[in-house]
Amino acid sequence: MLIGRKAQFGALTAALERAAAGHAGVVLVGGDAGVGKSHLVAELTATARTRGFAVLTGQCAALGESMPYLPLADALWTALRDPRSAEDERAALENALAGRPVLRRLLPDGDGAPDEASDLGRQQLLGATLALLGELGGQRPVLLVLEDLHWADRSTRNLLVFLSRVLQRERVCLVGTYRTDDLHRRHPLRPVVAELLRLPNVSAVELKPFRPGETAEYLMSLAGTGAKPPADLVERVHRRSEGNPFYAGELFAAVDDEELPSALADLLLARVERLSEDAQHVVRVAAVAGRRVDDELLRRVSGLPEDAAGEALREVVSHQILVPSGMAGYAFRHALLREAVYADLLPGERTRQHRAFAAQFLQAAAPIEAPLPDGNRPPRAAAELAYHSMAAHDLPTAFAASVRAGRDAERMGAPDEAHEHYDRALSLWDTVPGAEESAGMKRVDLEWAAVRSSARAGELRRAVQRLRRLLTLIDPDDKALGAEVRERLAYYLHELDRLDESRAMAQEALDLTPVEPPTPARARILATYVRTLLATPERYDEVPAMAAETLHVARATNVPSAEAAALISLGQHTEATAGPGPEVTRAYSEAVRLARTSTNMQVTLRALYTEARLPYEIGELERARALADEAVRFTLDNGLDWATYGINLRFLQFLIAYTEGDWERAARIADGFGIRVARDVEAVVSSYALFLDVARGSVCATHRLQWIEPLWDGDAWLTYVARGLAAEQRMWEGDTAGALAHIATVLAASGPTDTGLIRIAAVGLWAHADRAVLARRAGDAAAEAAARAAADELVAKARFAATHTPDGRHDAWMGAEGRAWLARAEAEWRRAHGTDEPEHWRAVRDAFDYGFVYEVARSRWRLAESLAENGDRDAAAAEWRAAVTDAERLGARPLLRVLHDLGSRARLAEPDRSRATADTARDQGPLSGLTSREREVLKLVAKGMGNKEIAATLFISPKTASVHVSNILAKLNVTSRTQAAALAHRENL
Template identity: 35%
Template sequence: MPRIGSGVPLVARRAELAVLESALAAAAAGKAGAVLLAGDAGVGKTRLLTEFIARSQATVLTGRCLDVERAGLPYLPFVEALGRLPVSGASGLDDALEQLRLFEAVHTELAEMPGPVLLALEDLHWADAATRDLLLFLVSRLGRQRLLVVATYRVDDLHRRHPLRPLLTELGRLSTVERVELRPFDRADAMAFVSALSDDTLPEATLRGIAERSQGNAFFCEELTAVYGSGTGVPAALADVLLARVERLGRDAQRVVRAASAAGNAVEHSVLQAVTDLDDLDEAVREAVQHNVLVTADHSYAFRHALLGEAVYGDLLPGERVRLHAGYAKVVESPSLLAYHALQSHDLPTALSASIRAAEEASAMLAPVEALRHIEQALQLVNTVPEPGVTEYTLLRMASRTAMAAGHADRAIAYARSSIELADGPESGAYARHQLAEALIPLETAAPEIGVAVAEAWELVKELPPSRVQAKILALRAREWVWAWHSGLDVDELTDLAERAREMAAELGDDDVEIDSLVTLAVFAEWRGRMAEAQRLYRAAATRAAATGAYAVELRALNNLAVSMTVRGRPREALRISEEIIERATAVGLTWSDKAIEARISRHFNRFSLGDLPLDTPIEDLSAAPRWAAQRFEASGLYWLAIAGRFEEVTEAAERLMADIDDLRTLERIRFALAESALWRGDPGEALGQARQILDWLASLPRSGVADSRMAGAIALTALADLAAEARRRRDDTAVRELVAEGERVREIVERHGSHAMHALWAFESGNPEVVVMEGRMAAELSRLHGVNDVDLWQAAVAPSDGFIYQRTVARWRLAEALLDAGRREEAGKELNSAHAEAHRMNAAPLLAAIEALARRARIPLPGITPTSDELLTPRERAVLELVSSGLTNRQVGERLYISEKTASVHLSRVMAKLGASSRTEAVSLAYDRGLLA
């Protein structure tokens, strides 16, 4: 069960609280004042006031107004606040003079109390006339008293003729009065509030859903959190509160509100008139607007709060709902609204045809997410309607294409597979298989299924006369290297297929296929070393695709160009093109498509490669992204978190993602982050295990990435070298020999990756500067594994190039270490200072700590940010290290310090990172050397 709002720390509200505290400070100094705290019901006025009172150092008097219809006692909040009215003979208070005596007595008593005095009056919207008069009297006479009056009221209860309005007008003219309107939480604050209510037990998607439905209202957040697992309806207690507002309206106004609840969104006046058929609609709507049930916007009406509309709709009788939706179906013009109302009124044929039209309209408006929703609704209806006018096969293919555009790769694949089963001829079967292959291409492990689908599609149509489907499949066959990266491929044969596809498409007027074939031909030109021609073809294809509306082809052309720039060692140009892809994808409704997601990842990769991305830069907002796209993008950011030393965040995110993942490319990125994290945490065994899993997976692919295999190899060899260094300190020659043998096996595995590819593609991939950098690190780490910290090999690993700053900085740190081993202290100092500046600029905390640790050991000065020995470790870290030095395990350390074993391990990992140690033994040794332990 969630905690009530008063049971959690105050969320947000800093600005409003500051106004109240400032007013109280002024009152304490002899400048009396009043603050009117306004806001909707449930927005958090009482919670804020309670927090303010708890913090205040004042004499606090509180009183609350009650609904006048339920309690007519005059002056009730003042009676509560003062305990009594300071005048006897209350029966004569109708007399003006007697009332004046009362007002003066209350004023005098408040003024003479030891100050400062805080008079808090709640729910002023329910105040009786006498209370309102007394409040105006008091506030209009504020001066040098040490008094602050704070009064709260509900904005949404103030209809046009509400009796509080004149008082607010009078008070607003006084210089001593300040009005603070408490707004609903924004989404971030609402999510934080709900998370606190649930003790951080709810998943992010649930937090986001509650925040959106509540629209930032704190009370609504509480009620929705209490029943978050029960569906989308409004909780009963909340519905009662909301409906009470509607029940105060007149009969016609209630009729209007009920009709508006079935509209589905804002409803125009003419439509509402047709559905309600009221003689005096204007008066009924005016009453609903004046009572803040409905609001006007753009010539239409909507509920002031969406949950109020939900509550009213939930209170409709079943027959009433059907009648209202049938009425809307007769008058709405939008296909989307017609589909909704026809479905709700059980007119299934109309709902089906309107859903298809709505999908087509959404697609034309470049809104694939909306289009997919309508197509999926049509799929639910197509087999329930006699003579539907469309086949399930056609809808499935539409759904697959649209799901790809919307970024739902899993649904795109599922729909394509289903369409194959329903195909009733060669061409329809070929189209379905082509669609499946297109949907599967983003998945690395789908290569066998892609190859089968393409081969079967070609067999179905190869003997038929030239057709668009033939051209499509020829164009796809020309891209065989994507799923079959083997030496048997012939670039000349693939070029011939692409040319045939382009010519056939041109004859048939199929612009999409013709332009797509140009993109493929640009790839082959690049493999042959004709870079200028390739770049020209990519740009020409992108321009033509944009002009003809072939937006997916346009993004493919730009993506290939960005990859080309990266592979050719031009990360700045690749970065600009990635930005262009993201901008274009957003503009044409492909925000979360495969190419758009990869462009987002590439943008951060290239910024990181250039050292321009501080590693504490927050990841983009993924709240609107489909699951597959969000997982892939989030996973790519974990590596940067690992480099920043945010190990706990990496572990938490990895566990969460790996519990619900079916994309092995995403899993690979997670493993890279875990491996890098393990290296810096001083756990080379874990790093080696993660790197080996990556290498094993890459070996299973028909097309493994050369750069990825080299990076995994570098991590594995680094871990093995660290383990071997520890074994040498233990004088364990057997362990050293086994580790060296394992390193040689890793080197052989990495060298085999991609070597079976056709020569043109292998040469293209191998020239990637990232591959060169990682191969340099591998050679140097292999040498370190053999016990030789080779200066020349490390110098080769830091050779100048544009990009890969982090990897080269790591190599520069190791180069400095090798130079020190070789007695070349001055050169080592230059390398350390250079590495230190780069690591600091990137906020690569573990690397920075390792560089500083090496500088201290060698007594090499660094810029003034190097901490002293006393500043390096926190008291808790020092206590953990002292116990570890005495031979205690993490569990025993935890017991001694009354912390968990896991927490002790985290502290030790941080110590090792700061000291640049690869093991607990080395950490203790380094600490003794540096005087951190006596």
């Protein structure tokens, strides 16, 4: 029975309905401890089951940050064993998990012998979770509940953020609960909640304390007699409980006591003190375990005889201190009750109980020194052993368990928790006797493990700090280790764009590595070194020789990932300096083959992306589409679609669809990019959709840019994409000043040899050409000269980028799109100078005609305009009709608008006689005597244009324009252009 929660429950059930209809959503339920969050969610899960939902419910635990993905594992394990789940529901979950071993490892019976932890393990787990929910949602809608998020580990918080951002059309409703009174200013969940509530599919439900009438109704439901409790009792309970339902219930249960305790903790403990000694002992033991505890574990740790333990448990359950939870365990009826009992334990008593739990988990995790894999222990035994051992002040056991727990966390794709465990172990190293033997590794190896987990968690700066510290710890004479540390340091510095430091560190690593005999370490160091050279213009010419050496060493030592990386770097160098010949295509294909044979997912994704990108660059769109689709399938199969190269591949897939004119497919891909963003990486992903939004004139473009704007100057690529397309949007709106402001910012953030700036320059030249044309028509020589000078400066930038490589050579290679944009930049420059001819715009059209449907149509717009200006109306009409056909099919509204304007001014469209008849019938006023052409001339007169400007706008001679104006004045019976303009305005022409 829900009291005082009708609105909140309605919001939750509405979220269920939206999920069932294919609109995924997230609801965060907040409220103070005891306010009724769990009861509300229990009602929701019951309702969801009656509506045919698959229900997954998991809880976080107050065990610190050491238990990665605990609520997800709890939800999956419980659903597999829950008798309330339909048989086909459990079978579907089993099948879904069977194909996703990264999730199966989270379960108590998960595979204990997994593959080596991947650098992309977390992305794989996140991707696998999303895919699992999508697969389950394809059969029946899913309700996923994550309770007590105020205790969530960092990996669970990452999972919550990830799902909140990427769930779109899956039939999934995610509900999370948390205590608002626990979210102090530095609580790690607090910024997460604030961030998520900015997302469009995330809503909040806040539970407030009961009002007096609700408290009375609640107490009446507890009494079960149907009679209202005395008003003075209700008033006293409501005042003492401050409307908190849990506290009110406890006060009401204690109403027969002669004196009510003054504090909630005392009130809760009074309930426990009514129990027998054995039952009280069981409750205290359970409090040390956490909010939930396994039946067998609780019996063993209690130390009671079997019969006595059974009687004690029955008594505790009958008094509703513990309640059955899952198939074989118990949970405290409320977390407040557990906290009160735990806080009341004497220090020695608490330590002894933690030691007893540690002993049980030690058995589950034994032998603690055994190297992975051991295949027999529950996946969380080591983490719980570390927790209880630390609480019991058993540092040697805590140390060894922390090392093992770190390995387990890595295995489960939880690098944040792995780092925490390794960090704790390192902090204990000097205090533990025989640390090296206990850990089963040297200290430097443990430091390496901490570095590895930091990097996998995306904490590259923390990894760099650890590596620098590691350099001070290692033996200077150990050149092999010193080189390995420096190689990783160079790699991470490169990822952080600290390129000079990266190259210097890679050089140091290389200097420490002997040339003979070849070693795997030298192969990896060379691969990283070559990558740093690619980012160093003055050392660019060294790339081929160093890449060749890398290939030789990698092949000699059988390091396929280094060989693949070298092939990619060599191919990129050749592509940039000589163009993409067949040898580049072969290099990328071989890199993919080699990378797939390695365990290095980073190199594999880089190879897949590079292989698919090349045919796109050279205009082979069909092949590019096939390769990109295959690569995206690989990322999805491995749960890596949200890794960096996974995102890049989806963007490439989007660009190919956009270029080919398959805008419906492009829109489906863009649906996953999101609009409301809070971080740079999200803004970059969102900005990709602007290509389509701006071209279609969608209101989404404005909304998207509003969210991106606070972030768009913090990342160079984001600046290029977002502000470049914002400039294009401003041009469609006629705002040349706004467009040029964006262009200036993008150019300032681009390198002079970056071929990407050619496209930006072309948009800027569009703006300068428009200004020059208007100035020329108005006879404003100064404004025209300024626009021409600005165009000269901008076209020079485009030409330089088109002919210069990073190493200063004058033989740059551009892809098919780059050549087309350069042709457009040149044509716009000529338009600014008034020297453009149809042949220039034909060159632009032909350059884009490798399959770029939209840009061909946009080029035909200018070509038709140029043909009309040169008097070739038949050819202009043919180009115009082709452009209109494509623009209409694509839904390119801004382009269609200017095409219709051109068709009207240049009389390229077939006359619409029905519309002309309607206009005549409607207009019986003073303008009724004007022809359609005279109306067009009058509109321009009303804008203040002279005969020369009118002639240029309507593609007629100035003499013809003068004749039209004279005829208009006569027909309107006015003596001046000013009077004619006033009449046009009065008639709303």
